[in-house]
Amino acid sequence: MSYTNILSERSNGITTITINRPSKLNALNSATIQELHSAFDEANKDAKTKVIFVTGSGEKAFVAGADISEFADFDVENGGKLAAKGQEILFDFVENLATPVIAIVNGFALGGGLELAMACHFRVASDNAKMGLPETSLGVIPGYGGTQRLSQLVGKGRAMEMVMTAGMIDANQALSYGLVNHVTTQEELLPLAEKIANKIMRNSSVAIQGAIKAINANFKDGVDGFKIEIEEFGNCFGTEDFTEGTTAFLQKRKADFPGK
Numbered sequence: 600m601s602y603t604n605i606l607s608e609r610s611n612g613i614t615t616i617t618i619n620r621p622s623k624l625n626a627l628n629s630a631t632i633q634e635l636h637s638a639f640d641e642a643n644k645d646a647k648t649k650v651i652f653v654t655g656s657g658e659k660a661f662v663a664g665a666d667i668s669e670f671a672d673f674d675v676e677n678g679g680k681l682a683a684k685g686q687e688i689l690f691d692f693v694e695n696l697a698t699p700v701i702a703i704v705n706g707f708a709l710g711g712g713l714e715l716a717m718a719c720h721f722r723v724a725s726d727n728a729k730m731g732l733p734e735t736s737l738g739v740i741p742g743y744g745g746t747q748r749l750s751q752l753v754g755k756g757r758a759m760e761m762v763m764t765a766g767m768i769d770a771n772q773a774l775s776y777g778l779v780n781h782v783t784t785q786e787e788l789l790p791l792a793e794k795i796a797n798k799i800m801r802n803s804s805v806a807i808q809g810a811i812k813a814i815n816a817n818f819k820d821g822v823d824g825f826k827i828e829i830e831e832f833g834n835c836f837g838t839e840d841f842t843e844g845t846t847a848f849l850q851k852r853k854a855d856f857p858g859k
Contacts, residue, residue, distance in 0.1 A: 600641060604631040606656070607638045612649040612800050613793065614642035617656050624663030625655040627711045631666075635715075636688045643698045646858065649804055650796040651696070653719060654703035655712075658785055661704045661728070662712025667737065682742035685711075690718040690743045695815060697808040699799055703792050704728045705785060709767070714741060717748040720811065722779040723795070724770045725788045730778065731767035751818055752778050803840035804858045 600607070606617040616638045618625040627635075635653075642648045655661040670681055693700055693715070702708075702716035704724040713730050716722050724730075732741045732749065740746060741762065750758035753776040761768070770782045783791050799807065809831035817824035835841050839859040847854035 600637060602634045602638065604628075605634045605638055607642070609642070609645065609648055612647065613652060613796050614638075614645065614648040614650075615652040615654065616642065617654055618662055619656045621657045621659075623666065624660040624707060625657075625712070626664055626666045627662055627715070628666035628669050632685055632689050636692060639689075639693055639696060639700070643696050648698060649800045651698050651700045652703050652792055652796070653693075653700060653715070654705055658706060658725075658727075660707040660712070661702070662709070662715055663707045664710035664712055664733070665743075678739075678742070685743050690714060693718040694720075694744075694748075695811075697811065698804075699796075699807060699811070701792055701796065703788060704730070704770075704779065705788060709733055710741070710745075711743050714743040714745040714748070717752060717778075718744060723781045723783070723788065723792050724773060724779040725785045726770050726782055727785065728770040728773070728779075728782075729767045730770075730773050731765065732762050733765040733767075735762060736765040749778075752776075803835075803838075803844055803854075803856045805838045805840045805856075806835055806844075809835060 604618065604620055606619050608615055616635065618631060620626060620631065639651065642651050670678065673681060700719040702719035702722040704716055704722055706725065706728060708716050708728060708730045710733055713732055732745050734741050746762060749761065757776055770779065773779045774782045781791060813824065813828040813831045816822045816827035840856045843856055844854045
């Protein structure tokens with residue numbers, strides 16, 4: 600599929616989706632959000648894609664925020680619709696994908712950019728990365744799940760401070776908060792992500808899909824995460840991957856998972 604604002608390419612089991620609006624510091628507008636939905640959906644349905652990377656073009660920004668010019672004149676109704684649609688087609692969509700999604704945060708990840716990174720299953724960052732939710736400095740709050748996911752990742756007190764001050768934290772502070780999993784140099788950022796992805800790809804994609812569902816269930820209101828875990832655990836016993844994994848273990852060889 601051809602895109603205007605993003606790039607998508609697959610290599611060695613990894614589909615890399617790059618937000619490609621360098622003149623706007625890769626800011627998210629409605630067209631980019633829609634293209635991202637399509638690219639994530641396509642990659643998730645591609646049997647040859649085992650891991651998805653999302654990053655921003657250039658070295659300055661992952662995503663420097665939302666394109667404010669698109670909604671500066673919105674009223675209450677339109678503002679609510681903007682948040683609801685964005686969460687549905689991109690942020691919640693990414694969080695619940697069956698394929699692992701790693702955010703490669705290179706530079707600024709602000710507002711909607713940090714919200715996109717937080718929607719991914721986990722994050723690696725360059726040592727020059729800066730992260731924050733500056734929305735209150737514009738008279739609004741994060742609307743793409745930022746208030747919810749930030750508090751889940753860093754705790755209520757830190758989330759309150761970050762949102763209320765509208766300030767930025769650096770990569771090492773984000774690491775200490777648990778907002779990112781790893782920090783490295785810009786030069787080593789992609790190799791590190793690839794190293795992690797290769798570890799993931801050694802394992803059962805079917806089991807990983809079940810694990811994503813079970814872990815996410817813990818953060819959903821009205822959902823019993825333990826019950827989902829039991830269901831997904833049981834489902835594994837009916838898969839070819841389970842048969843291959845247990846057989847390989849007993850035969851003391853490396854498993855070759857069929858992904859079924």
